[in-house]
Amino acid sequence: MTQAAFSPLRTGTAPVRARRIAARLGRAMILGGMLLVSACGLPRSGPTKGQILSSSVERGGTTHIVNVDDRVNRAANYTPAYGFSADFRAASAVAADDIRPGDVLGLSIWENVDDGLLASMGSSSTQLSELQVDSQGYIFVPYAGRVLAAGNSPEELRRIITQKLETQTPDPQVMVTRVAGDGATVSVMGKVNSQGVFPIERPTRTLSAMLSRAGGVSIEPEIAVVTVKRGNSSGKVWLRDLYSNARNDIALRPGDVILVEEDERSFTALGALGGQTKVPLGNDQINAIEAVAMVGGLSTTLADPKGVFVLRDEPQSVARAVLGRQDIYGNQRVAYILDLTKPDGMFLARDFVIRDSDTVYVTEAPFVQWSKTLRSMLSPATEIASVNNSFD
Known part of the structure; x- marks a missing residue:
């Protein structure tokens, strides 16, 4: 009697268990899917250090990966210098009394x-x-x-x-x-207080004197670059170097074009830094430590101090010196690695010169991705609980 009375309950237990097993499997599948999506779609500021290293020439990529040391610093610290060629410097001053067509x-x-x-x-x-x-x-x-x-x-x-x-x-x-003096004139344009065409006269036969004739520059002298175009040739000089070195105060020739402009050299900062932006170099020369400091330094919560990269295109001559190879032809993509966890690394970074168009990139520390993964696992907990309730 008792066995007959409880037999319907026993027969009904199997469907209940099946539904519970299905619910657990469903929850596991949803959780696994969510973790997979989270792992694949975690946000980050750029490629990891490992991904950059995997793109090296040795591994079939197009980038030379170079760890910075004293030898590399000596070879890579090539900065294109401003200045006038020997032809510009050797030109004699125009005789103020000579008559020319157009006078x-x-x-x-x-x-x-x-x-x-x-x-x-x-x-x-x-x-x-x-x-x-x-x-x-x-x-x-x-x-x-x-x-x-x-x-x-x-x-x-x-x-x-x-x-x-x-x-x-x-x-x-x-x-x-x-x-x-229309026959012996120069054109002065750009960031000067008085643009125009000016005659070469006895007081204005040199570059500095002609700039004074045009009212001087209208921007900060520290960032002013003066370019002189003469026929198919041109040369440029920092304004401060013009006044500090008499050799740069060249004699002007009829038809010269003088352009004063603000220095446009810059580098780009990306990755786990205090800021990500394009940064004007500002003065003649800065190093890697100064470049990092200019954008707020390394992010204390994200940055890997072992993964500070400087990316640039090196001309053939510099690439050969850096890589120690003579079978290099044309410009080369080079990724320099700086390790700021070592005292030597700090000094090496201080001696590494940043050039125009460089990209300073700092990778994220390895634990950052683990932290993001953990957060991605915990954040959908409420959603999983909601699914659990629906199955129950």
Whole structure:
């Protein structure tokens, strides 16, 4: 009687157990799926140190991985220098008195007769103003004809015109003046207080003097770069080097173009740093320690001090010196590794010069990914509990 009474309950127990087993399997599958998604999609600031190392040339990649030491520092610390070539420095100063095509001259002619060739009745002098020297270097003077002016000084041109006129009028007196120096000019543009085209005159025959003529620079002198374009050649110099080294104060030539601009050199900071941004270099030279400090230093909660990378494209000559190989051709991608956990590493980073267009990248510490994984496991706990309740 008792066995018959409880037999229906026993027969009903199997479906209940089956539902519970299915619920547990469902929860396990959901949890596993969530963990898989979490592990695959965990956010991070960039590639890990291992991923960068796996892209090395030795492992079939395109990047040379180089651990920085004293030898590497000596080979890699090449900084393209600003300065003028020997051709710029060897150019002699323009003679301020030389006449050139485009110059405008003024002539005053006195004749020793009452009724002269050029003078009007009752006057003994004639004023010929604004005679522009043509592209071939000539001017036209009545009764003297076409006279070559270019290449002569005003005094030499005065003698030439006098000789041509004295055969037609007795004892002519000629005076030549330069009205404007349009034939010997330079263009000054960019970050100056007064842009324009300025004549090369006696006080403005050098680069520094011409910049003064243009009102000086309109930006901070520490970041001002001066470029001079002459024909197909050009050279540039820091403004402060222009004034500190007389060799940089070059003589100007007609047609020079002077451009003053703000230094545009910069590096990019990425990864586990206090900031991720493009940073102007600011001055002539900074090192890796200064570069990290400029963006707030290493993130104390994320950064791996063993994984500080400086990424750059090295020219062939530098790449050969750094890698110690002569079979390197063309620019090479190089990833320099700095280990800031060692005293030597700090000194090496202090001696490593940052160049224009460098990328300073700091990887995350290995425990960071574990921490993120753990958080990703704990965060969906409420969702799992909700699923459990629904199955129950």
